[in-house]
Amino acid sequence: MxxxxxxxxxxxxxALPPFADIRDDHYEPAFEIGMREQREAVARIEADPxxxxxANTLEALELSGPVLERVTAAFFTVASAHATPFVRDLEERVAPRLAAHGDAIRLSSALFARVDAVWRDRGAVDAEQQRLVERTRTEMLLAGAALDDAAKEELRGLNERLSAxxxxxxxxxxxxxxxxxxHVTDAAELDGLAADTVSAAREAASARGLDGWLLTLVLPTGxxxxxxxxxPATRGRLMDASRARGTRGGDHDTRAILLxxxxxxARRARLLGFRDHAALVAVDETAGSTEAVTALLDRLVPAAVRNARREQEELGGDVAAADWAFLAEARRREEYDVDLAALRPWFEAERVLQDGVFAAAGRLYGVTFTERADLVGYHPDVRVFAVADERGPLGLYLLDLYTRDEKRGGAWxxxxxxxxxxxxxxxxxxxNNLNVPKPDAGTPTLLTLDSVETxxxxxxxxxHGLFATVRYPKLAGTNVPRDFVEFPSQVNEMWVLHPAVLPGYARHVETGEPLPDGVADRLRATGTYGQGFATTEYLAATVLDQAWHRLTVEEADAVVDVAxxxxxxxxxxxxxxxAVPPRYASTYFAHVFAGGYSAAYYAYIWSEVLDADTVAWFDEHGGLTRENGDRFRRFVLGRGNAEDPIGAYRAxxxxDADIAPLLARRGLG
Known part of the structure; x- marks a missing residue:
């Protein structure tokens, strides 16, 4: 090798992974070598007299696995975005081995004893080093390092199985x-769709050898x-397909897996001394407890549901879930004179990227973006940009915009x-990965406003990943609590309709003309429109996540019917x-059953409290200015997890954050 x-x-x-040189047969040997080398390095730490x-414990541990780090980062990027049959098979085989490998380190009594000894003398090191010691010790404790050997053995089995x-x-x-x-074979069934959407549907059908058009599904219910x-019939077919995922029996049924x-x-949480999985997760988030999560949900759910009921009455009362979005958009056009579908020609993807996303970052943070056609990703669709500021290079930004059968749903x-x-x-x-339908050759990619926001x-x-400047990998980039990590990303959404940003990118794809007079103001005026539906569907998914993960062992064993x-x-x-189903039903709730958000999907609304309060701060201090951007970068984006995130927010x-701006934004005041 x-x-x-x-x-x-x-x-x-x-140090961009050399994807042009990486072959399928490189991955598994690199995993094996990487795990072996890290095990040997950890053994040396444990045996150090x-x-x-x-230095000889925490720093040595941070430096212990470079090969494994490289192959893991590259492989799981590919596994999410271009999962060929080979990649799927390898992922299924290697995931339990990686779980066992991680447990061998986290559950090591000898290693924990050394970490604990450094922690007891942590006053001898600087603030960032203290943070690393505390994070490492806490993670090892929550992983089970203090359990007896029999409990550790049981835990290893649980972790391997959960990974699989x-x-x-x-x-x-x-x-x-x-x-x-x-699959649609009659063009009349696609009435109302924009030309580029129809083009993408034709391209999707052609890619599978089908006649007509194929409406592929995105991850959320809607x-x-x-x-x-x-x-209405096509809407019904589409909604029925979306909600059927994981429920039809056979190899693709997810119900037995999620149960x-x-x-x-639940068993693992009890083994670790917690009532349930949600309690185990919350203790290491900024929320701190499930009671804090409950308090926020109890404040928001009743008001959101009331707003959803009111919106339903405004749409005619007896509304089917499949028809809500169509009727809501018709009412938006009538009430606000805004037709979101008709605005898509003003949201051409390249202009949004260059003159919107990049331009806003440039004005705020002084960063520049230069496309590097000589650097390649794991798929031809992946684009690479060099990012720099006045002090020099910051790194590379990769964008994988389009949907593929081999890519999981959503955006990340x-x-x-x-x-x-x-x-x-x-x-x-x-x-960044998105799932925008790819039109056929020669047709521009027009985004929905929702995709622009995404x-x-x-x-x-x-x-956040580019700016974080730390010494230790564990504290780098977006390695912060789940209920904080969404905060910087949500803040960046404020620039979508900002008067200093929108005119730069919202230009007609053919004429270059800006949005018609008044449209931008009407778009901003619709800020709370439909928030009853949007907040309710999100909170319903959040409640489902909490309900599944607040089950005790006995309660979980008793559940046999997912629906x-x-x-x-x-x-x-x-x-x-x-008529307002959860944003994700359990059987296709990938965030919590295949991703890292189990018992933490509440993180989006928790983080939005900080986000809305930060938007208010920007408004109070002059908006899109370099001074404001530099302050946000210095105190938040640039800190990674080198200090307590809530402490960074206070600084x-x-x-502390005020919830009032969130309540106003969501129409919940």
Whole structure:
């Protein structure tokens, strides 16, 4: 394996993985070598006869796995965005091995004893080193390092099985999402869709060897086309397909997987001394407890549901879930003289990226973006941009915009390389993935306003990863609590309709003309329009996540019917508007059953308290200025997890966050 690119640091700019040189047969050997080398390095730390110090324990641990870090970052980026059958098979095989490998380190009594010794003498090190000691010790305790040998052995088995189940859930969901795409052979069934959307549907059908058009599914329950399709029958087919995911029996059914996942998570939580999985998760988030999460939800849910009921009455009362978006858009056009579908020609993807997303970041933070056509990603659709500011290079930004059958649904950011001076990485490599339908050749990519917001949101994560400047990899980039990580990305959404940003990118794709007079003001005026629906569908998914993960072992074992449990949980929480289904039903809730948001989907609304309060701060201090951007970068984006995130927020804002701006934004005041 002397030619295996993972065995040495990449020589490309910012240590970008050399995807052009990476072959499928490189991954598994690199995993094996990486795990072996890290095990050997940890064994040396454990056996060190010297008194435990920060350098010989914590720093040595941070430096222990470079090969594994490189292959893991590259492979799981590909597994999310271009999961070929080979990649799927390898992921299923390697995930339990990686879980076992991680447990061997986190559950090591000898290693924990050394970390604990450094922690007891933590006053001898500086603030960032103290943070690393505290985070490492806390993570090891919550992982089970203090358990006896029998409990650790049981825990290892649970973790391996849970890792395998998450991989299976994701694979089954992707496959079923692809299978349930709605095939249309009569053009009349697509009435109302924009020309580029029809073009993308034709391209999707052609890619699968089908005649006609194929409406592929995005991850949430509500599908974008529902707002525009004139045909109630087509809307019904699309909604039925969306909600059927994971429920049809066979290899793609996710119900048994999620039930076993819930049961094993409950067992693991009890083993670790917690009542349930949600309690285990919350203790290491900024929320601190499930009681704090409950207090926020109890304040928001009743008001959101009331608003949803009011909106339903305004739409005619007897509204089906499949028809809500279409009727709501018709009312938006009538009430506000705003037709979101008709505005898509003003949201051409390249102009949004260059003159919107990049331009706003340039004005705020002094950063520039230069496309590097000589650098390649894992797929031809991936674009690479060099990012720099006045002080020099910051790293690379990768964008993978389009949907593919091999890509999981939704949108996300992840890091390929973290900036950390200990490892010599002075630049970051971050990537944004979206799932925008790709039109056929020669047709411009026109975004919906929702997709524009998503791009700005994910780019907020990217900035967090690019700007964070720390010494230690564990504290780098977006490695912050789940209920804080969404805060910087949500803040970046404020620039979508900002008067200093929108005119720069909202130009007609053919004429270059700006938005017609008054449209921008009317768009901003619709800020609270539809928030009853939007908040209710989000909170319903949040409540489902909490309900599944607040089950004790005995309660989890008693659940046998996913649909019945889901209905009961929603009813108990006061969700009595059937026309507003949860943003994610349990069977396709990838965030919590295949991702890292189990018992933490509340993070979006929790973070939005900080976000809305920060938007208010920007408004109070002059908006889009370099001075404001530099302050936000210095106190928040640039800190990573090198200090307590809430402490960083207080330093930025001068006080704790006020919930009032969130209530006003969501129409919940």
């Amino acid at each position: 002397t030619d295996n690119p993972f065995l040495v640091r990449s020589t490309l700019p910012a 010297e008194t435990p110090t920060f 189940l998450a991989t299976r859930f994701d694979a089954a969901l992707v496959a079923d999402t692809n299978d349930l795409a709605v 599908q974008p086309a529902l707002a525009d399709l004139v045909s 076993e996942t819930v049961r094993l998570r 950011m992840n890091s390929l390389v973290d900036r950390a001076s200990l490892t010599g990485e002075a630049q970051a490599v971050v990537i 791009l700005f949101h994910e780019f907020g994560h990217a900035l 019945a449990f889901e209905a009961g949980a929603l009813a108990a929480a006061g969700f009595d508007v059937p 930025f804002r001068g006080r």
